[in-house]
Amino acid sequence: MTRxxxxxxxxxxxxxxxxxxxxxxxxxxxxxxxxxxxxxxxxETARKIGLCDRVVDTAAEAVGDADLVVLCVPVGVMGxxxxxxxxxxxxxxxxxxxGSVKRDVIAxxxxxxPEGVHFVPGHPLAGTEHSGPxxxxxxxxxxxxxxxxxxxxxxxxxxDGLRRLWEGCGANVxxxxxxxxxxxxxxxxxxxxxxxxxxxxxADDLRRVxxxxxxxxxxxxxxxxxxxxxxxxxxxxxxxxxxKDATLEILGRFxxxxxxxxxxxxxxxGEHLHAYFTRTRAIxxxxxxxxxxxxxxxxxxxxxxxxxxxxxx
Amino acid sequence: MTRxxxxxxxxxxxxxxxxxxxxxxxxxxxxxxxxxxxxxxxxETARKIGLCDRVVDTAAEAVGDADLVVLCVPVGVMGxxxxxxxxxxxxxxxxxxxGSVKRDVIAxxxxxxPEGVHFVPGHPLAGTEHSGPxxxxxxxxxxxxxxxxxxxxxxxxxxDGLRRLWEGCGANVxxxxxxxxxxxxxxxxxxxxxxxxxxxxxADDLRRVxxxxxxxxxxxxxxxxxxxxxxxxxxxxxxxxxxKDATLEILGRFxxxxxxxxxxxxxxxGEHLHAYFTRTRAIxxxxxxxxxxxxxxxxxxxxxxxxxxxxxx
Numbered sequence: 001m002t003r004x005x006x007x008x009x010x011x012x013x014x015x016x017x018x019x020x021x022x023x024x025x026x027x028x029x030x031x032x033x034x035x036x037x038x039x040x041x042x043x044e045t046a047r048k049i050g051l052c053d054r055v056v057d058t059a060a061e062a063v064g065d066a067d068l069v070v071l072c073v074p075v076g077v078m079g080x081x082x083x084x085x086x087x088x089x090x091x092x093x094x095x096x097x098x099g100s101v102k103r104d105v106i107a108x109x110x111x112x113x114p115e116g117v118h119f120v121p122g123h124p125l126a127g128t129e130h131s132g133p134x135x136x137x138x139x140x141x142x143x144x145x146x147x148x149x150x151x152x153x154x155x156x157x158x159x160d161g162l163r164r165l166w167e168g169c170g171a172n173v174x175x176x177x178x179x180x181x182x183x184x185x186x187x188x189x190x191x192x193x194x195x196x197x198x199x200x201x202x203a204d205d206l207r208r209v210x211x212x213x214x215x216x217x218x219x220x221x222x223x224x225x226x227x228x229x230x231x232x233x234x235x236x237x238x239x240x241x242x243x244k245d246a247t248l249e250i251l252g253r254f255x256x257x258x259x260x261x262x263x264x265x266x267x268x269x270g271e272h273l274h275a276y277f278t279r280t281r282a283i284x285x286x287x288x289x290x291x292x293x294x295x296x297x298x299x300x301x302x303x304x305x306x307x308x309x310x311x312x313x
Numbered sequence: 314m315t316r317x318x319x320x321x322x323x324x325x326x327x328x329x330x331x332x333x334x335x336x337x338x339x340x341x342x343x344x345x346x347x348x349x350x351x352x353x354x355x356x357e358t359a360r361k362i363g364l365c366d367r368v369v370d371t372a373a374e375a376v377g378d379a380d381l382v383v384l385c386v387p388v389g390v391m392g393x394x395x396x397x398x399x400x401x402x403x404x405x406x407x408x409x410x411x412g413s414v415k416r417d418v419i420a421x422x423x424x425x426x427p428e429g430v431h432f433v434p435g436h437p438l439a440g441t442e443h444s445g446p447x448x449x450x451x452x453x454x455x456x457x458x459x460x461x462x463x464x465x466x467x468x469x470x471x472x473d474g475l476r477r478l479w480e481g482c483g484a485n486v487x488x489x490x491x492x493x494x495x496x497x498x499x500x501x502x503x504x505x506x507x508x509x510x511x512x513x514x515x516a517d518d519l520r521r522v523x524x525x526x527x528x529x530x531x532x533x534x535x536x537x538x539x540x541x542x543x544x545x546x547x548x549x550x551x552x553x554x555x556x557k558d559a560t561l562e563i564l565g566r567f568x569x570x571x572x573x574x575x576x577x578x579x580x581x582x583g584e585h586l587h588a589y590f591t592r593t594r595a596i597x598x599x600x601x602x603x604x605x606x607x608x609x610x611x612x613x614x615x616x617x618x619x620x621x622x623x624x625x626x
Contacts, residue, residue, distance in 0.1 A: 076583075100533075125533040129597065144532050174529075184526050187516050189533035194578075195508055196534075198571045200593040202563065203500050205570075213497050215599040216487075219457050220413075220438040220502035221509075223606045224537045230597035233590035240578045240586055250515065251575055255568065257518075258511045262564055265507075265553045270389075273553055277546035280513040284442065284543035286528040293536045 004165050005067040006031040011059045011081055012072035013037040013046045014232075016098045016124060018136020020070065021051050023169035026138045036062040037133070038073075046133045060088045068165070071097035071109070076238035079108030086112045094158045096122045100185060100235070102149045102178040104242035110151075118158035121149045121178065123185070124171060129230040142170035143291055149178040186246035190239055191254060194247065196228035197236075317478050318380040319344040324372045324394055325385035326350040326359045327545075329411045329437060331449020333383065334364050336482035339451045349375040350446070351386075359446045373401045381478070384410035384422070389551035392421030399425045407471045409435045413498060413548070415462040415491040417555035423464075431471035434462045436494065437484060438502075442543040455483035456604055462491040499559035503552055504567060507560065509541035510549075 008030040010017040017035065024030045035052035036059050037043050047055045056062050063069045063085045073081050078099055089095065095117055099105045102121050113119050126144040128135065146166040150159050163173045176184075203214045203222065218226065240247055264272040287293050321343040323330040330348065337343045348365035349372055350356050360368045369375050376382045376398045386394050391410055402408065408430055412418045415434050426432050439457040441448065459479040463472050476486045489497075516527045516535065531539065553560055577585040600606050 125530050127533070145530055147530070172529075180521075184522050184530055185533065187519060187522050188527055188530045188535040191515075192512055192534040192538055194574060195512060195571070196537075197590055197593055198567060198574055199505055199508060200596055201589055202504075202566050202570050204592065204596055206500060206563075206566070208493075209497050209500050211596065211599065214501055214596065215603050215605065216485075217438050217458055217460075217497060217501045218600050218603075218605050220440070220498065221505040221541055222501040223600050224541060225505055226593070226597040226600055227606070228534055228537060229590075229593040231590075233587050233594070236590050237583050237586040241581055241583055244578055244581075247578060248575065250519075251571075253515050253519070254511060255571070257515050258508070258564075258568070261507060261511055262561065265557055265560060268554055268557075270550050270554055273550040274546050276514055277510055277542075277544075277549050279517065280510055280539070280542040281546070283513055283517055283524065283527065284539040286524065287531050287536050287539055290528050290531075292528065292531050293540070 002028065002164075002168060003031055004029045004161060004168065007066045008033050008068045008070065009062040009066035010035040010052065010070050010072055011037075011062060011085065013042050013051060013055075013133045014072060014131050015127060015135040015140075017070065017072035018046075018051055018133055019126075019138065019140035020072075020098075020136075020169065022136055022138035023141055024165070027168040029165055029168045030068075034062050034066065042133050049134060051133055051136070059085045063088050063090075063093075065090055067093055068162070069093060069095045071095070071099070074232075074234050074238045075099040075101050075105055075242050076234075078105050079112070082109040082112040086114060089114060089117050091116045092118075094118045094120055094162060096120045096148075096162055098122060098124055100189065100239045101243040102147075102181045106149070106151070106178055118155045119150070120154060120159050120162050122162065122166070123147045123149070123181065124166070125189070126171075127231070129227050131232045131235075139170070141166070144171050146171040146173050147181055148173060148175045149181050150175065182243050182246045183249075186243060186250045190243055190247045191250040193228055193231065193236060194240065194251070195254070196225040199225050200229040315341065315477075315481060316344055317342045317474055317481065320379045321346050321381045321383065322375040322379035323348040323365065323383050323385055324350075324375060324398065326355050326364060326368075326446045327385060327444050328440060328448040328453075330383065330385035331359075331364055331446055332439075332451065332453035333385075333411075333449075333482060335449055335451035336454055337478070340481040342478055342481045343381075347375050347379065355446050362447060364446055364449075372398045376401050376403075376406075378403055380406055381475070382406060382408045384408070384412070387545075387547050387551045388412040388414050388418055388555050389547075391418050392425070395422040395425040399427060402427060402430050404429045405431075407431045407433055407475060409433045409461075409475055411435060411437055413502065413552045414556040415460075415494045419462070419464070419491055431468045432463070433467060433472050433475050434491065435475065435479070436460045436462070436498070437479070439484075440544070442540050444545045444548075452483065454479070457484050459484040459486045460494055461486060461488045462494050463488065495556050495559045496562075499556060499563045503556055503560045504563040506541055506544065506549060507553065507564070508567070509538040512538050513542040 033052045124146045346365045437459045
């Protein structure tokens with residue numbers, strides 16, 4: 001048990017904040033975890049399941065005397081929340097966030113923070129399609145990456161404290177420039193999400209293929225898109241609006257390549273298709289080797305028939 | 314143990330044929346399983362691991378006296394294989410295939426088959442990104458769908474025998490028209506695969522984001538695309554070339570929707586994005602309820618840290 005902060009305040013109690021609470025407790029990283037959320041229902045649920053040591057009604061109250069404040073709200077309201085809590089922050093406290101976009105969040109949050117408070121923007125690259133106060137679990141960050149994007153000149157001790165917290169939650173921590181973060185994430189996360197949403201929308205729209213067919217026959221590839229496309233709509237709306245430039249750039253590259261493959265299909269250019277499909281296998285191998293996925297057949301999904309048998313035993 | 318065929322011949326010994334062999338044995342569905350593959354290496358591996366009761370050197374030899382012949386080769390060579398085995402088929406035998414495209418396979422295969430042999434085209438909607446004779450496992454088809462697309466007038470007893478075989482392998486069997494199959498699969502499988510291949514190719518191409526960054530930070534959405542994009546290149550080249558019309562139609566619809574979302578990002582139309590992202594959640598719920606995926610956090614992937622602990626216990 002290595003306590004890193006005496007009091008941690010979680011603003012917003014969704015999947016990430018909930019998982020942080022579980023992970024911090026697992027490793028004894030915080031003396032006290034105080035949480036709050038805008039919705040009364042969320043606060044009540046969090047109280048009922050004992051998600052935090054204390055759940056309070058306002059963000060202003062939550063940050064009082066906190067050594068670390070974690071903004072776990074959608075990117076679009078980070079600025080408003082920062083303005084609300086700023087007057088109540090303890091001098092010397094560290095403020096971080098978990099937003100999927102960094103340049104825009106820095107622009108919205110940093111101006112509100114008083115002198116003597118350390119802002120270390122962060123982004124844990126972990127998630128599921130579930131949201132809400134009951135969706136968190138302690139293992140979410142195990143072997144996942146957390147990217148920190150502090151400005152040059154940020155207090156080194158504040159950065160290192162936050163590093164240790166995330167490492168204690170099981171994560172690997174790296175630092176990078178906020179703009180580079182936004183480009184990398186446009187490639188590895190934002191554009192894939194937009195594409196998955198689009199594909200699922202197309203399937204839902206098509207009159208000649210029924211929804212029940214799409215659902216029953218989804219194991220042939222489609223279902224992997226639906227998981228991504230079930231992510232929180234508000235979070236993702238904000239991501240695209242606030243990482244507009246990088247997302248549009250990658251989308252432009254994507255459609256260019258897609259049109260080339262489409263043309264190869266139309267003209268029957270099998271060589272182009274085969275060469276393209278061969279090259280993409282290497283990246284997959286890299287991901288397995290880096291421990292960022294399992295190569296278990298069928299993703300480690302247990303077939304339902306077997307699950308039933310197990311339950312019956 | 315319910316024997317359905319005295320002798321089953323598997324032509325081609327990859328993931329699907331291998332899994333069929335395991336699944337048929339699990340339920341005692343075949344008296345003898347004979348297999349063959351074009352590559353000497355594949356045949357030797359299959360012999361070494363005892364994948365079939367007998368592995369023979371040619372397709373012509375394999376089909377001799379077989380009651381069921383399963384063509385498990387890429388869609389592009391189905392016609393050539395059918396021509397090769399046709400003179401050696403036993404009268405009254407059933408021939409089926411496992412190709413991902415049905416109209417084109419029917420056009421290539423049916424003309425070669427002699428009178429008195431029953432052709433029942435089939436497509437098991439199951440797979441992993443692995444290929445080759447060692448990649449199969451008995452549970453692959455459990456609770457997955459197999460679509461049969463026989464012409465009107467096909468012998469009912471032949472269709473029913475094949476149905477029972479697949480049901481004995483754990484699958485749900487449905488029948489539909491070949492053209493409808495190709496459209497449904499263009500939506501649930503072919504277009505998603507093309508899109509995934511494209512996205513992984515874009516990531517690999519981008520100079521300013523390194524491959525190692527793409528790999529390390531893949532858990533944020535990208536890795537789900539890489540699994541799909543690691544599928545067998547030859548199989549997928551053939552799929553796109555032989556299901557050209559339906560794939561191009563769905564791709565057209567996809568780019569139309571993608572451009573609408575791209576425009577919403579560019580113009581900052583958050584309402585359009587939010588409405589689109591909300592609607593796609595319902596399909597996901599349907600897939601979970603239909604038992605075609607698990608809603609376990611993180612897809613049921615066990616974090617590496619926990620796997621290590623388990624191993625240490």
